[in-house]
Amino acid sequence: MDIQIIPIDESKKKAPPTDFAFGSNFSNHMFTHNYSVEKGWHDGKIEPYKMLTLDPATTVLHYSQEIFEGTKAYRRKDGKINLFRPWENAKRFNSSAARMSMPAVDVEDHVQAIVSLVEMDHDWVPSKEGATLYIRPTMIGTDPFLGVRASSTYLHYIITGPVGNYYEGGLAPVSVLISDDYRRAAPGPGGTGAAKTGGNYAASILADEAAKKAGYTQVLWLDGKTGVNIEEVGTMNIMFVYEGKKIVTPQLTGSILPGITRDSLLTLAPDLGYEVEETTLNVNDMLADVASGKITEAFGCGTAVVIAPVGNFGYQGKDVQVGSGGVGEVSRRLFDELTGIQFGRKEDKYGWIHTLDPK
Numbered sequence: 001m002d003i004q005i006i007p008i009d010e011s012k013k014k015a016p017p018t019d020f021a022f023g024s025n026f027s028n029h030m031f032t033h034n035y036s037v038e039k040g041w042h043d044g045k046i047e048p049y050k051m052l053t054l055d056p057a058t059t060v061l062h063y064s065q066e067i068f069e070g071t072k073a074y075r076r077k078d079g080k081i082n083l084f085r086p087w088e089n090a091k092r093f094n095s096s097a098a099r100m101s102m103p104a105v106d107v108e109d110h111v112q113a114i115v116s117l118v119e120m121d122h123d124w125v126p127s128k129e130g131a132t133l134y135i136r137p138t139m140i141g142t143d144p145f146l147g148v149r150a151s152s153t154y155l156h157y158i159i160t161g162p163v164g165n166y167y168e169g170g171l172a173p174v175s176v177l178i179s180d181d182y183r184r185a186a187p188g189p190g191g192t193g194a195a196k197t198g199g200n201y202a203a204s205i206l207a208d209e210a211a212k213k214a215g216y217t218q219v220l221w222l223d224g225k226t227g228v229n230i231e232e233v234g235t236m237n238i239m240f241v242y243e244g245k246k247i248v249t250p251q252l253t254g255s256i257l258p259g260i261t262r263d264s265l266l267t268l269a270p271d272l273g274y275e276v277e278e279t280t281l282n283v284n285d286m287l288a289d290v291a292s293g294k295i296t297e298a299f300g301c302g303t304a305v306v307i308a309p310v311g312n313f314g315y316q317g318k319d320v321q322v323g324s325g326g327v328g329e330v331s332r333r334l335f336d337e338l339t340g341i342q343f344g345r346k347e348d349k350y351g352w353i354h355t356l357d358p359k
């Protein structure tokens with residue numbers, strides 16, 4: 001793909017911040033790419049970060065025809081930059097697009113756009129311990145039309161911004177409310193739970209607020225059909241450690257988002273001597289196994305946090321502590337291994353890393 005480069009004026013150039021909250025600072029440039037039925041994808045561009053101008057009738061603003069991705073660029077000790085499995089994100093973007101009746105973006109073009117954008121703003125990839133450059137590809141339906149149908153025009157864009165180490169003081173446990181009142185996604189494959197689309201998030205916010213009001217930091221989602229099977233936690237996949245040696249996670253049912261962190265941990269763990277299993281996990285069985293001490297650890301996993309250990313679960317007015325309530329040994333080991341590969345401190349046996357050396 002030809003990408004037209006329009007650099008920002010030197011006078012408008014911002015310097016990267018030195019301390020960063022998640023999702024509130026953005027780098028100098030963005031990638032944009034337009035789609036129409038007649039021309040297909042065209043006008044790939046890297047240009048100064050800018051406001052979007054949209055007609056108030058635009059499809060995405062009314063009917064949420066929108067998808068997104070989340071991946072990161074990691075600063076290595078030698079100054080080079082690692083991307084982690086960017087092709088997997090580009091492929092998942094297209095699976096989400098298919099579910100939302102949106103056009104696919106050529107996977108190679110998408111990775112090329114990410115690479116070019118990160119190279120353009122390479123000085124925004126932080127060197128601070130644990131900090132990264134977060135990369136957010138997005139696609140929206142842009143027809144200025146109130147009829148309910150797939151848009152015929154789309155904007156695909158990518159923005160980036162530095163994000164700090166999620167755990168400034170080291171890994172810390174979260175408290176999780178098991179939601180009995182709200183469901184995240186309708187049963188798959190008919191539902192949208194496996195697609196990374198804004199609508200799923202919009203529907204989850206009320207449950208998240210209810211959990212916070214009740215003193216918890218995250219919601220555990222049960223399946224939409226029976227309300228007894230464990231699906232995800234917050235916007236992460238979830239894993240349980242049995243007796244310190246077996247890692248169990250809900251199998252992908254179509255309503256669970258197929259996380260790249262989840263897949264990476266399932267690949268890594270056997271090489272570290274753990275058994276892994278993808279299965280149906282009943283919430284009452286899980287709570288009984290936590291109470292009896294059979295489950296020694298539980299954690300959420302996703303690109304933003306990598307691993308979020310669960311300290312306790314609340315369900316139907318009762319609380320149960322997981323293991324010691326602190327950060328378990330397996331959680332810590334998996335966190336160290338995966339971030340070690342991502343930052344280039346550990347050998348990548350799996351071909352996950354794509355190294356850039358922008359000057």
Ligand SMILES: *Cc1c(COP(=O)(O)O)cnc(C)c1O
Pocket residue numbers: 070196232234235236237257258259260261262301302303304
């Ligand atoms: C993005 C996401 C995840 C985690 O996926 P990763 O590829 O590991 O970042 C899990 N659940 C939901 C609902 C998500 O949107």
